[in-house]
Amino acid sequence: MVSTSINMTENQLNPASWVDQYADYLFNYAVARVSDAEIAKDLVQETFLAGLKSAKNYQGAATERTWLIAILKRKVIDYYRKINSKKGKAEVRINYSSQSDSAGDWLEENVADPFSTLENDQIENAELGQAIQECISKLPKKQSAVFVMKTIRGLSTEDICNELGINPSNLWVMVHRARTNLMGCLNENWFKL
Amino acid sequence: MINCEKASTICNKKQYKEATLFEQIQLGFHLLYCKACAAFSKKNKKLTILCERAYLHNLSELEKEKMKEKIEHNI
Missing domain, CATH: 1.10.10.10 (Winged helix-like DNA-binding domain superfamily/Winged helix DNA-binding domain)
Structure with missing residues (x-):
């Protein structure tokens, strides 16, 4: 086993304990954002591997957890970029110009209901999940x-x-x-x- | 009559629906006169609700082992 990141600050990387310490925390974070357990698992795995690769760049300025979450954040963004580039560009029209236009699934019919509080609940629940997961890890x-x-x-x-x-x-x-x-x-x- | 220790155990069991009816009656009676346990019971219930609402996910041990192997491989 190799001890990475030799620095004199108190924050040090210890990849051997990453899975035990952070896997659930990161997994919960990812699941809340991609809402698919399999994909979330892959993202966490990728995060650990990316962490290993860039361990030499770790300055010790942030804690291990914060640092790993930052990597995971990038991974989540990359994931959405990737699936978006596969799709065709979404078509948005301000008004239906003809009768035939009113048939079909249009984006403007799918816009979020401004009076719905469901999304807020979801965000709050994701935050709650992280708070609990963080406490469990302590x-x-x-x-x-x-x-x-x-x-x-x-x-x-x-x-x-x-x-x-x-x-x-x-x-x-x-x-x-x-x-x-x-x-x-x-x-x-x-x-x- | 039960003491506070017993009451808290029953209260914890209740969070996982594992308290018997008799235990629940004992607890209910205890909570009538014990303010400390009543407060604990309320908080405990709240914690259960929070955990449910957070819809927590965890990786299984097997999945974690696989991850560990991959990390070991790459260290």
Whole structure:
């Protein structure tokens, strides 16, 4: 294993732990933006590889996480560029000029409803997802493992106990600690609603 | 009568729909007179709602292993 980026600042890259530390966080970020799990997974993978490639350019000015997110952002943009270049150019008309024009799917009929708040909800939920994911990544390893298996993957208590080799009362203690930590970590704002 | 520790465990179980009816009644009674647990219970419920609303996604261990391999390969 090679230790990359020899600098004297406190921020250092440690690619060997990237997947454990950031994969879920990055994945959540990507899923919220491309809304396709497979594509999101590929983007995260590409981000890690791109990170390795440009590790020597890492100045240590930002934390590892911020740096990786910045790369992922570019990857998401590149992804949309790519799928857009494949499509034909969209045709926008101000008015229908003839009867035949009114048939078919026109872009202006698909514009967002200005009174809809759905999009805002989606953006807010994406932010919420990131906030939660960030808090989960700060949990002690065992707590986060139990919490993720229980809450996100929805596994049964029995399955988790078997997989981790703990007993149910142990599990509930872990869940309790994880949940209390998360309540403390999640910004108060989220609890106001 | 149950103590606060038991109450919080039941409350956590309830978030995953794993508390029995009897436990839920015990908890409900405890919450009537214990302000601290009532506050915890409220926050805990909220956390559950937040987690649901965030629609969290996670990569499976298998997918993570594959990613790790690829990274190791490229280091």
